[in-house]
Amino acid sequence: MSKRSVTPVLPVAALLCFSVTSSAATQAQQAGAAQKQNAAPTALWNSPSIAPKQPQPSFGPRPRHDISGTWDAFAAGIQPTGVKSHAPFTEWGEKMANTYKPGDGPRKVALGLINDPLDDCDPAGFPRNLFFELRPFKVAQTSDQVLMLYEYQKVWRAIWTDGRELPKDPESRWYGYSVGHWQDDYTFVVDTVGLDERTWLDNAGDPHSADMRVEETYRRVDQDTLELTVKVDDPKAYKEPWFGLNKFILHRQPSSFDIREMICAPSEAEEYRKEVAEPATK
């Protein structure tokens, strides 16, 4: 839609807004609120992800069927050495793990020997974006989707809430296919399948198969706190289901929070390889 076609609509919308006000007092009150809402935010661009030194006050009761907002776990969201623990590998899982050469975790290798897909700026994929680099992310809800927009790699996921079923035999995707439902007023459960086998589960080079199913549970503990639990069910790679995150706490950020861009550009990664990784390993 061009700007030309939008412009005439705005005064009409403004008139409609004014027509519903019933009194001068109400108008003044609303104008004041609008002014406050429209006041220039004091936050900087590229908001920092730092835990406040003082606990932040809560701003009211938790809303029903609502996990929208910007959420951050601060430093706890980054797990360079991989998940805390996982179920034992199957024979297939073990075989795959042995081909992955991570830069960190129990099987870490020297810089120039790492074969982590992230080193070529491949997508982290899901759920590695949760298990390795869970940086600030925004949740937006529409009538039929919950959207998650992540700082890390500046990617988004669409979680369908229109009642559709998961695909039966999907072609794989880096971030899979997700459907969600409200288990109760404050608990949102997401099921994801169809995940690309090329992605690693975490920064320690733990593998997964294309058969993996992941269940995320987001529980709104209070207005400013979200609790995330992530269950991995991948019988081809692991002998039993396990939890990558368990009641992991996320903190709601101000509405003015400006999520940074965090993109791996192949040309920049190549500079790092040339200037640091390869000379460090010769």
Add this chain to the structure above:
Amino acid sequence: MKNKHIVVLLGLGFLVGMAPLFAHHGNSSFDIDKKLTMKATVTEWFWANPHCFLKFDITDEKGNVVHWVAETSNPSDMANLGWSKQIFKPGDHVTVTLQPVKNGAPIGRVMQVVLANGQTLGTRIAGVFGPEVDAPKPADSSR
């Protein structure tokens, strides 16, 4: 290394938990028992994912110029520590402290940089000496 501009400190105090808090890559290439402090002239500051790196020259006691490259974590992490894309420019005189790589190449990872104006930039490598910089204030608390 005999260099009047370089102080090599070995051993105690640097053995505990040296993994950087946020690094994508681990510490397997770095000599975690060693740290070097050197007066340097910045030649380039590369602000990028997956790692930023600082390129600089030092002059050894024989007058030879040695070119070093030292990595940090990514821009998001460094910005949280008060660093920025504009914090260095070529020609800046700084004091760099780093962990060198094991193979003797002039490569390392930055532990701390002191700017010409005395400002200290930390990196939060666990066990790092020196003051931890004051983090920028969180965004406003309006909801």
